[in-house]
Amino acid sequence: MTSLPLAQKATGWFFQPVALGRVAAMRFLAGAFIWVDWWWYMPWILGHRHVPGELYQPLFIARILPVFPVPNHSIVVGTLVVLLAASIPMMFNKAPRLFGWIVAAAYFEWMIIAMSYGKVDHGKFGFLILLFLLPTMPKARWGDRRNLSEHVGWGFNLVQIGVICTYFFAAWAKIRYGGWEWVNSATMTWAIIRRGTEYSTWLLDYPWLLRLSQWGMVGFELLSPVVMFVAAKRLKYGIVAFFYLFHLTVFLAVEISFLPHMVAMACFLPLERIDPRDLIRRAPELPGRIRRKLQARNGIPGPRRREDTAKAAEPTS
Template sequence: MTPLPLAQKATGWFFQPVALGRVAAMRFLAGAFIWVDWWWYMPWIIGHRHVPGELYQPLFIARVLPVFPVPNFEIVVGTLVVLLAASVPMMFNKAPRLFGWIVAIAYFEWMIIAMSYGKVDHGKFGFLILLFLLPTMPKARWGDRRNLSEHVGWGFNLVQIGVVCTYFFAAWAKIRYGGWEWVNSATMTWAILRRGTEYSNWLLEYPGLLRLSQWGMVGFELLSPVVMFVAAKRLKYGIVAFFYCFHLTVFLAVEISFLPHMVAMACFLPLERINPRELIRNAPRLPGLIRRKLKARKAVPAQTRPGEAAREAEPAS
């Protein structure tokens, strides 16, 4: 029995081959963010080593899988040490599967420690999926565009679905818990009053514009799955660039950052084109290369239509 054309298209889309160079780039970005995370992005997590165990209210998954002990000084510090130590070889593609699994499990425990005291962030969902899928991918090197893998395509598609679900279900949660008042009330006004910056305080004088931004935000989140089905690469990259600009705007307006989500979203991009060794090697020659290209462009004679005399060159100033 031959598979239906629709099933063939779905399978081809889901397992579309991706260059291995993207795996090396995403491993480096994931490992680098882990260091940024504990040192700058969420440094308050390490403070839970001093929090009394009576305040620990484990997340649902920690209650379903009772393998997560109550955090104390040794568990919090030990988890962080293991996480940081394993992330370095993973970044540089040394035994990436072994250290990738260690990083994924340690970071998952790190999130249990972080989010079991009343604050739960949805911006880490895509990043967690990325960490658990990177160990399943083969060893890779920067700039490898020749070797393609359907398994890598499958893994990054799952990460992309996780990124899109973060947007879509954020809109669903707004409507579910806040109702349509979320978009019709002064939600952004309240946010700017609490966390406004010099870039957004002026918007308080335009409540209608803030209400329009609330509708635009929910509309954008509901339509975000479109990026998964766009075939034209330039259009897809343009949509992803809009996602990044959206998060930059939110950060400038109310200082809410989705940095781990933005790291996971990088799997949409053709990072296999980046080769750090070539960039470093060509860096000293880059100004000369740019000048030569500009001179070559100027040297090309202007194309003239048939029967039209060519323009005389203008004198150099």
């Protein structure tokens, strides 16, 4: 068997087909997060409707594209209303391309409003890429594992690259601006003193452990691109699970959340296996199925079902 040229292998990897059911799941997650973002995750953005225009310092892209006006009460509230209204039909796959583009444009403006006053988050990068790629994907339904699309595979690969770039370039920025002192100094000690929790303050008595965690964090971020080239699905899902565990640990330690990044990272997972209607239909059977599995694992014979008794052959005389 002859090996494929490198260009063909790269093309095959980049356009690997993905089931359409994953598209429906990601649209729902993205729309649901937009409501969480407004109500709980970053509610302070709405407060910019009262901020004087003199304090507005637009991001670079807002300076080179003359389509972003200075935020005022009408612009901030109007952007939020359009964003929330369009996210609902997108979540439930109603004209997903039309409403998907509206959501992407409105959320982009929402981020310009949020980040043009001195605070810029890098945890929204992958989520923004996701919002701009979902409208390019076809209409889909939950649990569809039969219909595959190379275009969907291409789109989700771009989102995955954005997610990994968030990690890799975060490490690069630490080294570029903080130097190697970022990992050799009291970075985590300062973070815990400033915003530590009951789960992390005890670490202040072990500064060597905090320094080790700094090296581990940078090493993890630099090695994160490995997940893109892992062929074994179980190993890839295990690495992604480690990413989620890492963010949970950071949140418990210093209450820094990367929720939009985690939503975008879900495109690594086989969400096409989830069908809410099937789960609801099988919900009454779930306790019995769990009980039978536990009995089979413990070697306890379960009660014979009526249909099994009817199928059993009668003993010969």
